[in-house]
Amino acid sequence: MAILTEEQTMLRDAARDWVQARSPVGAFRKLRDSGDGAGYDPALWREMGEMGWTGVIVPEAHGGSEFGYLGLGLVLEETGRTLTASPLLSTALTAASALLIGGSEAQKEEWLSQIAAGAIVAALAVDEHAHHAPEKTALTAVKSGRGWTLNGGKAFVPEGGAADLIVVAARTAGQPGDADGLTLFLVQGDADGLTRTALKTADSRGYANLTFKDVTVAETAVLGEAGGGWPILEETLDRARAGLAAEMLGTAAQAFDVTLDYLKTRTQFGQAIGTFQALQHRAAKLYTELELTRSCVEAALEAIDNGSADAGALASLAKAKAGETLHLASNEMVQMHGGVGMTDAHDAGLYLKRARAAEAIYGGASYHRDRYARLLGF
Amino acid sequence: MAILTEEQTMLRDAARDWVQARSPVGAFRKLRDSGDGAGYDPALWREMGEMGWTGVIVPEAHGGSEFGYLGLGLVLEETGRTLTASPLLSTALTAASALLIGGSEAQKEEWLSQIAAGAIVAALAVDEHAHHAPEKTALTAVKSGRGWTLNGGKAFVPEGGAADLIVVAARTAGQPGDADGLTLFLVQGDADGLTRTALKTADSRGYANLTFKDVTVAETAVLGEAGGGWPILEETLDRARAGLAAEMLGTAAQAFDVTLDYLKTRTQFGQAIGTFQALQHRAAKLYTELELTRSCVEAALEAIDNGSADAGALASLAKAKAGETLHLASNEMVQMHGGVGMTDAHDAGLYLKRARAAEAIYGGASYHRDRYARLLGF
Amino acid sequence: MADLEAFRNEARSWLEANYPPSLKTPMTEDEAPWGGRKAVYKNPDIKLWMDRMASRGWTAPTWPKEYGGGGLTGEEAKVLEQELRRIKARPALMSFGVWMLGPVLLEYANEAQKKEYLPKIVRGEIRWCQGYSEPGAGSDLAGLQTKCEDKGDHYLINGQKIWTSYADQADWIFCLVRTDTSKKHEGISFVLFDMTTPGVEARPIKLISGSSPFCETFFTDVKVPKAQLVGALNKGWDIAKRLLQYERQNISAGGFGGTGGGLEIEDIAKKYVGTDADGRLADHDLRARLAAHRMEAKAFALTVRRVEQELRAGKGLSPATSIIKYAAAKLNQDRSELVVEAIGLQGLGWSGEGFSPREIGETRAWLRSKGNSIEGGTSEVNLNVVAKRVLGLLDHQ
């Protein structure tokens, strides 16, 4: 655990208490079983806003608390522990980051204040296929009159179905595969020509496929400069990756804690199964991975807060490492629970399903190994 | 273990007895400590010839027994067990294969009969750098008068220092990297212009770097057609890979057996260390890998004997799998022996050193994974 | 050998004449021929094919003819298998009775029991389920507590089983019960009874994959005739272990499959990930891992072939059986993980719009595969068995 400031400690403790009281895993299970397409509970989301979590990275000038990414990461780690489904990451971290990095003063004033107040859900729409590949953006935006017209599709947009505001990566020049020629647009969820299809995924969160058919936006909807979307997008994604990694760390840590408890209580052959050395060593290795992951996640968040040059590399590291650790932790959770872990009535399956989705979003370990190697020049 | 014919069973039993009596690991250690540059014991090599092992794949017409590659693999597995250092693989399998596949009747008559008789040491000189890459051959052969003139270098040629006959891959057309344009030549070890530098490697076997400076050979020294060397070379290499994999299987199996014995006899905390479940599971996994490897090695050798179309893929599989298993077995041998395994007085280090060299020769697991994927079309 | 060729010719003509043409499409899950009293046949030819094969005893080819089996030698059975494969025949009967119970009945049951139960298994009349695991006895199977009391003219059974495959579909159960509480292994007996006996209740368990192939099964004062005890009282553990060997063999040999439907994993990956200018999978990291997996799969297939060859050469039930189960589970799980990774988020669909049935099938298969290393003996128990029985390592003193 990083050395926390008093504010950060309070934020984490509040999150821990709230999650236990209001959003245990059972709450997520209930949401899932309800079949509600939104993928989150609006009442809980409202409470998050009331507690100020939606404004943790927002400047005080726009109604936020400016506690930084490490602070928000602490909250996400706690919500990740109980699989709390909410638009917090998408809205208060990802979309808010895009506005912070690329937004004009007017855009910040309009949108960041609403985000901080918990008044809207926001989303980032970047990928168009099943694999993360921001530079492959093909959705086009063409200058038309006093604005732009967007045509194309986006896939698996987290909170894309519920979002009031969508930050859309569009191609205004070049070919899919080019980093150059991208522009970010702020599009409202109810825009004419925008169709949203909610997806039912294994992790039961809110995703949507979006179709843009002649969606027209004003010139003021451009985030940053036309054609200058790539650096904003990349930096936004890195922050989203670090935040998601924090959530995944919490999910993995809880999977481990529950499993460790089971190792201590489940008996076979007249012994607690945790007395078997083969399981002890596996548990110790998993604990080692968790500790290593924690260091990466905290370092990435701190680098963002400090504006360090290596924030991108650390975000890739954190996302990859959190993915691998959560992968292992979720598999071990099922295996060490044996048959009961295979039942839908047990929570292990929920962790497993969430694990693979979180691994894939914003690039899996394979993607980030490749990126890390490129950043290191090999 | 494959279902063996009576001849194969006899061959294996004879090899097992001979190795125990004449060539235990201690013999290899003595050879190593003697610092003899040849990398093998000529007396033992003579005995191998007398027992007919040098003629196992050679047709009866040329003085061999025609017991096939599976038969020779059984011998190599046994010699691999005790790290027996000899030119058997290089001479009686690799070079003999090149002659069998590409040789004219005259070449076979001249050389295969000498190989079968144990009268000569032969070698294949293919790679020019530290990594296996046959298509990168740069050594040139240029038509000159009634023959060819060779210029260039070869690196890490197994038994290259002792060889009376060297099968040399040379470029007669095209660029390094092209499979086309290669030609194989039969060059005598004492050829004018050929310089051989014996190498002292960690595994204490016989390797040499060769330098060809205007080495001239006659037209009859061409193996196969000029420019048609690639298919002969590739098939020869596949057979060498399968044979080396058989040797590596033996080395890994022995490393495992010795380690398993240690697990049963070494006590710590008042218990044989083999009673500790974490070590039991690792031993069981290693045993599983050995069984899987055995299937691959035997299948590759049988495919060669049967002329199956998948012999190449199976040779890559066998070489990669044997490499990975030997890698693991040699590491576990050191680790499970603890401190004593780190001492030069113990055999574990000998197995470890041999393991990495054998892994690298004719392509490591990485090389063969790539090749396997290409053969499967992805 | 001449006889074998004659048998091949005969089998081939018979199969060509008798295999229903309507079964030439791939079998869907709800067409699986499990037989039994509750069976519903979507296509009557499924039942026709079962009956025709059963009439020759070829649903249990090597069982003696006197119990309804085919009376074939091992070599003839192999030929029959080849011929069935040649015409891509669907299985005529899928049956725990054939795979697991039958072999131990042949070995341990009395004559009356063999005559009673085996022919009905061969004909697919009775569908069996297996009452082994209990909530408190998973890997430690011998810790089972289901109580079986001798009531003079009958046994009285009380307790609970779990992971009973298809108990809700089955007609009869073969069941391990505790007949002596003072001993562990020597207090277990092996009994058979009808699932319609009063006091038997099966409740399906929903798995993380969404399917419910298993049940919790409750026994409340279930009366079982004494003639339905197999082997001697308190000697059921030997039968149980033997049956587990057949089960593991069956799980291993059958493979776990996934829903590949003929597509190799690299074809799936190419479709979703794309290729580079050299035709290689565009994600080189994934490509290396796919290649490693394909090589493992090949090594495994070659090992299964080798074990079969050794078996046929008369070397008996190989200790490698435990290896095979462990390796098969790992392999299928690795494959499923790679498939889901290759398909990306499109491979994490659960239902509804946006996903093809095949994609959803892969998601479900991936989740289902997690059970491979648990059911039929956990991988941990497999490794213990290899360490102890095959490698001769001892327990802690």
Place this chain on the structure above:
Amino acid sequence: MADLEAFRNEARSWLEANYPPSLKTPMTEDEAPWGGRKAVYKNPDIKLWMDRMASRGWTAPTWPKEYGGGGLTGEEAKVLEQELRRIKARPALMSFGVWMLGPVLLEYANEAQKKEYLPKIVRGEIRWCQGYSEPGAGSDLAGLQTKCEDKGDHYLINGQKIWTSYADQADWIFCLVRTDTSKKHEGISFVLFDMTTPGVEARPIKLISGSSPFCETFFTDVKVPKAQLVGALNKGWDIAKRLLQYERQNISAGGFGGTGGGLEIEDIAKKYVGTDADGRLADHDLRARLAAHRMEAKAFALTVRRVEQELRAGKGLSPATSIIKYAAAKLNQDRSELVVEAIGLQGLGWSGEGFSPREIGETRAWLRSKGNSIEGGTSEVNLNVVAKRVLGLLDHQ
């Protein structure tokens, strides 16, 4: 904070004035400043630098001044470390006395012992070695048998140690001995004695890497004054364990290093494997594994940093120490394997023509790295410790 900046300025000027310019090249192995009576200094400035640092107590910066230490606070020591790093200073003294023995003497020794031994450690006058492992007691250290008998006015020691680092170079030994054979942990004592005492013999052990950093050490009727017992009789195990913690910390913090000499592993790989048209390492399979390794290395470095931060924040000796040792060993071994793989056969040279000293160094470093997971507590013991002490899992009953 102002004080700290003042200290920084003072340290900086002192270092600039006192660091010998001749030590600005990288240190070679035979220049390592181990001190002791047998030391031979290739370059007299090595000794000069040691003496100058010792004069300020900065060879043991946080030890009390009364025992020759620097008397610095943790924060000041950190500043000193930063300043030393800033000028890329070589270590002034490498010493098991400073790293391992000193801290436990400060905690467990009596005043006379502290006064006697600590200042000589600070000044590098006495080089110490560690008499812990025995041939029959490796991971099970407490199983040690070296006998120590009370002979009234002295102790008499008979037995054998193994893996005694640099015993042939050392002046004194800190040694675990058995003073009560009726108990295991409660029969162990911690004694110090001179290696020139009659009856002491050290024989170097040749490792698979060709080097001989360890000895077998034999004790035959070695007489040791009673004043050289540290702590109470039969209470040496607590001291032993404490010292092991310092040892593991030291092994971890120092890292294992290899002979990188500033070249990152990817630079080595590029040199031997080459790059493709996009500048990526030509072997994409190896590239993926190198990237994974570099990320692990970074994760490890960040964890060491985090543990240090937590220590400085006053959270005490972290239980993560055991994790660090395990992870460091694995990481260094993985690195060495990757380096040898990247260099190919050129990375398997032993001596002589055809190999550069650097290539041979990597081969030797690879072999030496295999000991990382054995020395200072095997990885298996580390994992046991994590499972039991950190995770609270119990032993088999």
